[in-house]
Amino acid sequence: MKLPNSIGNLSDSLQMLMIDLCGINGNIPSEIGYLSNLFKISFAGNVLNGSIPTTISNLQALQHLNLAGNELDGFIVDELCDIRRLAYLYLSRNKLSGAMPPCLGNLISLQGLYLGGNKLSSEIPSSFWNLTGVLEVNLSSNMLVGNLSFKIRNMKALIRLDLSRNNISGTIPSTIGSLQNLQNVSLANNILQGTIPESLGNLLSLVKLDLSQNNLSGEIPKSLEPLTSLKYVNLSYNRLQGEIPSGGVFNDLTAESFMMNKALCGEPKMQVPPCRKEQRKRSKAKWILLKYILPLVLSAILVLSGIVLFQRKRMNSRHTxxxxxxxxxxxxxxxxxxxxxxxxxxxxxxxxxxxxxxxxxxxxxxxxxxxxxxxxxxxxxxxxxxxxxxxxxxxxxxxxxxxxxxxxxxxxxxxxxxxxxFIPNGSLEKWLYSHNYCLDFLQRLNIMINIASALEYIHHGLSTPIVHCDLKPSNILLDDDMVAHVSDFGIAKFLDEGKSKTLTETIPTIGYVAPEYGSLGIVSTKVDVYSFGIILIEVFTRKRPTEDMFVGGLDLKSWVSESMSHSLTQVIDSNLLQDDDEQYIANILTTASTILELALNCCANFSQRRCNMSEVVVSLNKIKDMFIQTCYLKKY
The missing domain is CATH 3.30.200.20 (Phosphorylase Kinase; domain 1)
Structure with missing residues (x-):
């Protein structure tokens, strides 16, 4: 089956065109350029071939383009760069070749770029590092060459970076330590040289670090030890030397993380020699520090203290x-x-x-x-x-x-x-994804009622409604009584003068953004309702909307929707189902099903179909009352 040329005759009002995993072959017709109001195209997981049609530049409303998992060949056409609202570009697992277009750096709305599994063979263009708003980049499994640019520091919003299985050389720039939001980094299977930069210790959000199968040398930075979020490290198959750190994440790592680095030493469990010589060196260095360097440092501190005291009165009136x-x-x-x-x-x-x-x-x-x-x-x-x-x-x-x-x-x-x-118990994100914490079913329900109450107040309880615009678990804080407090109104919008919607160019967080907000910049209270719906699903499934499993047209909403009728136990957080009482588990599943139905209503693609937060508060309180009467009181 092929896409007909008559595809261009579809309705001008069509906004989404999704034909995934249907065995479609042949070319993408150039007539697709007539569908000027499309904001989402997904043809993932088919056998489409040929090149990307240049007429795609006519689709100026396009936000989401997913052509992953096909057999497209030729170059990545420059015309893609003309779609200035493009936020997600999936071209992975095709046969695209040639250079990465330098004009990709002009896509200022880009949040996700996925070009992995192709035959790209150029350097990464210098302009590419100017994508300050991009959140996820996957260029893995290509033939890219050249060095990593120090301009990587410009990508302040970056969460995931995968450049593995290429031919990238040179050193890892120390400026990578500026990316405070970075969670996953893979530079594996390249030909990188030099040392692992100490600045990686600045990446407080880092969860996964894979630098395996390169030519890296020097010592493993101890600056990685305090990174409490770091769970996975792979430094194998390099030329590292010196002692393997033993604190922090390194306590839980195994020898597989460091194998085939012949000059490493450390604890026996790492299957490396002990570090006797290194210990003597450190003792000598400590003696030199105490005898010569420490007195100089103390003298400098005394001088600086005098300067600070002198400046204190002058600065005091200025910073009040x-x-x-x-x-x-x-x-x-x-x-x-x-x-x-x-x-x-x-x-x-x-x-x-x-x-x-x-x-x-x-x-x-x-x-x-x-x-x-x-x-x-x-x-x-x-x-x-x-x-x-x-x-x-x-x-x-x-x-x-x-x-x-x-x-x-x-x-x-x-x-x-x-x-x-000060809210002492930290964020909802921490409580959802840390191994040290676990929220029970009623706690999760109460938290979502708290959030809904806050949104109801700013939407309907003020003379000028406020739209939060960036609702997500990291912006929800829990106090000593596990009461939720919504925070971070840095990109909030006022709906003044009786307006029900407004326009903005602010880019929200990937995964929680309503379609009309991400594609057209339209802000209304229904934008927060959408984000709330995604969080409601996330809280009871313990799955982020940006999980690696959500590819090829599958997302958190569709995953839950498809599982509601036949495999609800596969989507509900397994921690909620750890009980020997079968009736209790059955009641949990029944209540969760009602909650997820409400969540799917909240995050409907069209804003008109979403309920408002007053209706959500009423529904959640009814669900809570029913749960307590039929389940919770009987058990406790």
Whole structure:
């Protein structure tokens, strides 16, 4: 079966065209360029051949193009670069050859680029590293050459990077340590040389690191030890030397992570020789440090302390916090910049609660004993400055038990900070995906009711409705009583003057964005409803919308929808089904089915079909009451 040329005669109003896994062969007709209102095309998992038609540049509304898993050949056509709203480009597992087009760097809306499993043979163009908003890049299993550019630091939003199985040479640039959101990195099966940069220790979100089968030398950086999120490391088949670190993630690693590095030493379980010589070297170095270097350092500290004290009065008046509502919390009327330094121990890493593209959040104790959170903004872009102003404007006059309270703000030309109530139990994301925590069914339901209540308030309880625009588990914090608080209003939008929708160019987080928001920039309260629906599914399945399993047209919504009727136990988080009481498990599944039906309604593709948050709050409370009556009370 082939795609007919008459495909161009389909309705002008058609927005999505998805024909996956149907055995379609032949070329993609050039007439597809007539369907100018399409925002999603998916022909994944077929046997299409030939080249990508240049008429695709006519599809200016296109956001999502998935041609993965076919037999397309020829070059990646430059005309793809003319689709400025393109957010997701899947061309993996084809037979595409030649160079990566330099114009890919012009796709400023791009969030996901998947070119793996082709025959691309060029260098990665310098302009490519200018994609500051891209979240996922997969260029694996090609024949790419050249060095990794230091410009990689520009990709501040990057979460996943896979350049494995290519012919990339040179060194790993130390600027990779600037990518604070990076979670998965694979540079395996290349010909990289030099040392593993110490700056990798700055990647606080790093979960997976694969540098195997290269020509890397030098020692394994101890800076990787404190990375609490790091779960997988593979450094095998290199030329590394010295001691294998033993702290942090290295406690749980096995010899397979380091094999075929003949000059490594360490503990017996790593199947390497002991490090006797290295220990003597370290002892000698320690003696030199204590005798010669330490006195010099202490002298320098005394001099710097004098300078700091001299500058303190002059800076004190410049960096002050403007009072907003401090009296109710017993806080002082004015707090100097230096008091913030003291409260955070000069922004010591031990007080770091988290970081992102906006900056960092630190825990701090003020002089009167009150513990607060300091959200420090990076100011290397106009967008971050606007984010600070938006968050101040949004939360200045709103009060709700399920919103994080902003206590005050600190603003000067070179320092901007929000002072917020400290929420001790961390984010919902941490509780969902950490092995040290587990939420039971009722806790998860209560948390989602809390979030829904917060959204109902900002959507329907204010004279000027507010749309959060970036709802996700990392922006939901849990207090000591496991009550949820919605935070991070940095890209929120006001629907003023009675408007039900507005337009924006702000790029939200991949996986949680409503179709009309991602493709057309249309913002309404239904954007938050969509994100809430995705989170509702995520909380009860414990699957992120960006899981590796969601490829080739499969996503979190369709996975749940297809499983509802016949295999619900395959999608519900298995931690919720660990009980010997079969009736209890049956009740859990019945309640979960109702919850997921509500979730799928919330994240319908068309905004008109989604319920509003007032309806969601009513539905969830009914579900909770029914669960307690039929299941929870009987068991406990």
């Amino acid at each position: 916090i403007m009072k907003q509502d401090l009296s109710t919390l017993g806080m002082p009327r004015r707090i100097s910049y230096f008091e913030i330094l003291d409260a955070t121990n000069r922004f010591d890493e031990s007080n770091l609660l988290g970081s992102g593209s906006f900056g960092s959040v630190f825990k701090g104790r003020l002089s009167n004993g009150i513990i607060v959170a300091f959200k420090i903004f990076n100011f290397d872009s106009e967008a971050m400055s606007k984010s600070f102003e938006v968050e101040c404007d949004t939360l200045r006059n709103v009060r709700h038990r399920n919103l994080v309270k902003i206590i005050s703000s600190c603003s000067s030309d070179d320092f901007k900070c929000l002072i917020m109530e």
